[in-house]
Amino acid sequence: MTIQQISIFLENKFGRLNEILSLIAKEQVRIIAASVADTSEFGILRIIADDPQKAYQILKANRISANISEVFAILTESVPGQFARTIEYFTQAGISIEYMYCFSTQSKGVLVIRVNDSEAAHEVIRRKNLRSVDQIGLREI
Amino acid sequence: MYWEQKVETISRHELEKLQLELLRTTLIQAKQSSYYAKVLNENGLDENSIQSLSDLKKIPFTTKEDLRNHYPFGFSAVPLEKCVRLHSSSGTTGNPTVVLHSQKDLDEWANQVARCMYMVGIRNTDVFQNTSGYGMFTGGLGFQYGAEKLGCLTVPAAAGNTKRQMKFITDFNTTTIHAIPSYAIRLADAFYEAGCDPKKDTKLKTLIIGAEPHSEEQRKRIEELLGVKAYNCFGMSEMNGPGVAFECPQQNGLHLWEDYVIAEIIDPVTLEPVPEGELGELVLTTLKREAMPLLRYRTRDLTRFIPGICKCGRTHRRIDRFKGRSDDMMILKGVNIFPIQIEKILMQFKELGNNYLITLETIGTNDEMLVEVELSDLFTDDYSVLQRLTKEITHQLKDEILLTPKVKLVEKGSLPQSEGKAVRVKDLRKII
Ligand SMILES: [Zn+2]
Numbered sequence: 067m068t069i070q071q072i073s074i075f076l077e078n079k080f081g082r083l084n085e086i087l088s089l090i091a092k093e094q095v096r097i098i099a100a101s102v103a104d105t106s107e108f109g110i111l112r113i114i115a116d117d118p119q120k121a122y123q124i125l126k127a128n129r130i131s132a133n134i135s136e137v138f139a140i141l142t143e144s145v146p147g148q149f150a151r152t153i154e155y156f157t158q159a160g161i162s163i164e165y166m167y168c169f170s171t172q173s174k175g176v177l178v179i180r181v182n183d184s185e186a187a188h189e190v191i192r193r194k195n196l197r198s199v200d201q202i203g204l205r206e207i
Numbered sequence: 208m209y210w211e212q213k214v215e216t217i218s219r220h221e222l223e224k225l226q227l228e229l230l231r232t233t234l235i236q237a238k239q240s241s242y243y244a245k246v247l248n249e250n251g252l253d254e255n256s257i258q259s260l261s262d263l264k265k266i267p268f269t270t271k272e273d274l275r276n277h278y279p280f281g282f283s284a285v286p287l288e289k290c291v292r293l294h295s296s297s298g299t300t301g302n303p304t305v306v307l308h309s310q311k312d313l314d315e316w317a318n319q320v321a322r323c324m325y326m327v328g329i330r331n332t333d334v335f336q337n338t339s340g341y342g343m344f345t346g347g348l349g350f351q352y353g354a355e356k357l358g359c360l361t362v363p364a365a366a367g368n369t370k371r372q373m374k375f376i377t378d379f380n381t382t383t384i385h386a387i388p389s390y391a392i393r394l395a396d397a398f399y400e401a402g403c404d405p406k407k408d409t410k411l412k413t414l415i416i417g418a419e420p421h422s423e424e425q426r427k428r429i430e431e432l433l434g435v436k437a438y439n440c441f442g443m444s445e446m447n448g449p450g451v452a453f454e455c456p457q458q459n460g461l462h463l464w465e466d467y468v469i470a471e472i473i474d475p476v477t478l479e480p481v482p483e484g485e486l487g488e489l490v491l492t493t494l495k496r497e498a499m500p501l502l503r504y505r506t507r508d509l510t511r512f513i514p515g516i517c518k519c520g521r522t523h524r525r526i527d528r529f530k531g532r533s534d535d536m537m538i539l540k541g542v543n544i545f546p547i548q549i550e551k552i553l554m555q556f557k558e559l560g561n562n563y564l565i566t567l568e569t570i571g572t573n574d575e576m577l578v579e580v581e582l583s584d585l586f587t588d589d590y591s592v593l594q595r596l597t598k599e600i601t602h603q604l605k606d607e608i609l610l611t612p613k614v615k616l617v618e619k620g621s622l623p624q625s626e627g628k629a630v631r632v633k634d635l636r637k638i639i
Contacts, residue, residue, distance in 0.1 A: 073588035077618050103590055107597070108616060110590045129620040133585040164589065180588070 067198045068136040070118040075131040076109040083111065089128055095121045098204060099178060101167040114139070114178060116205050138187060139204055141197040142175040152177055152196065159190045174207055210325035214466050215521045222522060223260055226469055229494035231257050237500040239284040242277050263469060263492065268503045271304060274445065278302035285309055285498050294345055296444045306444055309498040313352065316447040319467055320353020323453035327438045329383050329413055331358025336381040338390060340366040345448025346417070350385050353450060369397045376409050383413040388421040388429060395432035406434030415440050417449060439528065445504060446491055452526055460513040460525030467494055472512060475533035484514045488533040489526065507532050509545065537632060539567060539576055544608050546631045552603050553580055558596055562622040569637040576612040578604065581619050
């Protein structure tokens with residue numbers, strides 16, 4: 067089970083991040099998680115939204131360079147050590163994590179990860195009984 | 208094989224003798240215009256100042272600006288009642304330019320075009336369809352009269368209306384077309400969309416292409432799609448129009464008709480001739496024009512002479528395809544660079560869009576080049592892929608221009624849009 071993540075090319079220009087987030091907010095799309103990875107030249111903004119297709123269309127309509135990719139969103143209990151334990155399962159299976167970001171609420175934690183081998187990751191999730199959520203599951207957190 | 212064998216295969220020695228004689232006549236004629244009367248007089252020049260072809264360089268250059276400043280009739284060397292046609296090209300700034308033709312000029316122009324067409328195998332048995340715009344644009348009437356002189360059944364279809372063009376091609380058994388490259392592709396697409404294969408379902412065999420810059424790959428593609436041989440044509444309204452230079456069946460450079468013009472290729476900065484084979488600005492002097500001779504006209508077009516003798520037997524020198532406009536040339540650290548060199552590289556990356564901006568700036572005491580280019584769309588969620596792309600672009604640019612530019616990927620739509628003549632180069636260098 068995977069969810070859709072939107073990646074947006076960002077130039078390092080003052081106010082640009084705010085501009086893009088406002089565009090999405092204006093159309094009533096909720097951003098569940100976001101992260102920015104940047105170099106000295108440019109950055110990539112990654113977004114998990116409640117309606118990724120709509121968010122993507124908004125970006126397209128505004129001629130913003132964006133891309134949709136599939137990532138895993140793994141639900142954990144919000145207790146110390148949960149994120150670390152989850153990551154360890156993947157490491158043990160020899161899967162490298164290309165990037166990850168996470169967020170937690172009062173009771174739940176969510177780990178968004180992108181791996182180099184999705185097949186193997188699916189296998190880990192099944193074997194270790196991890197809870198990976200889909201788009202609908204995500205909305206209910 | 209030759210429309211005019213004697214002059215097309217004339218020895219270089221004889222050709223130069225002919226050019227000298229025609230140049231002197233041209234000077235006598237040019238003096239009749241108010242513009243050249245003044246210029247030649249100020250420089251103490253007349254036909255007797257020209258004892259050999261190397262004396263040509265005594266004559267000052269003529270520029271497009273000069274044509275504009277003496278709009279409309281300052282260059283006419285015959286009374287207006289001897290002129291039978293006027294072509295004008297609209298300028299984006301200032302006055303348009305005007306070119307006047309006497310009946311003799313039109314006859315010579317038609318002969319030049321007929322010579323070009325005959326060279327690539329077009330005969331009076333051919334049906335020639337001209338998809339060029341008529342009116343002020345010289346590709347219309349220029350080819351019309353040339354093809355008629357050659358004896359082709361000539362169809363002045365003019366531009367646009369692809370359905371009608373296709374019907375004419377099919378119904379009239381058109382064998383030869385004149386089109387700009389992008390339109391040739393559109394026409395081919397339209398045939399295929401209609402379920403026709405132009406290779407089998409039409410009699411097309413020759414295509415004359417010009418007016419738009421295009422790559423060798425594009426030519427090959429057009430040839431395959433339409434099942435034709437495609438030949439490049441060069442002309443400009445100041446030099447009549449089409450027919451100034453034309454490819455022969457060897458398809459390796461365009462023969463420039465040197466009994467009609469004297470060609471020089473100069474460094475646009477120093478204005479000195481460049482070594483044979485090197486890129487520079489084409490400068491042309493008309494040799495047979497009566498109503499409006501032009502002396503050392505700076506075309507602003509960049510090309511080079513192709514060294515060596517052509518296998519086709521013609522002795523007139525060949526010029527290479529046009530490499531851009533001299534107005535666009537940059538000099539960075541003593542190296543001449545043209546935006547087209549950079550564009551050529553950028554266009555090879557499908558990850559990149561069509562918009563780019565070159566900025567020259569002084570960083571510390573060094574002059575540097577920054578190339579900003581828009582991404583066409585984001586194709587990855589991984590920035591290291593973008594870093595690798597940047598590196599690859601930099602590497603390929605360095606191979607082309609021999610300097611290492613700084614390459615920066617920018618968001619789609621963030622650079623100024625290209626409308627007509629886009630601003631591709633910004634020079635912010637400080638003079639130290
Ligand atoms: Zn040849």
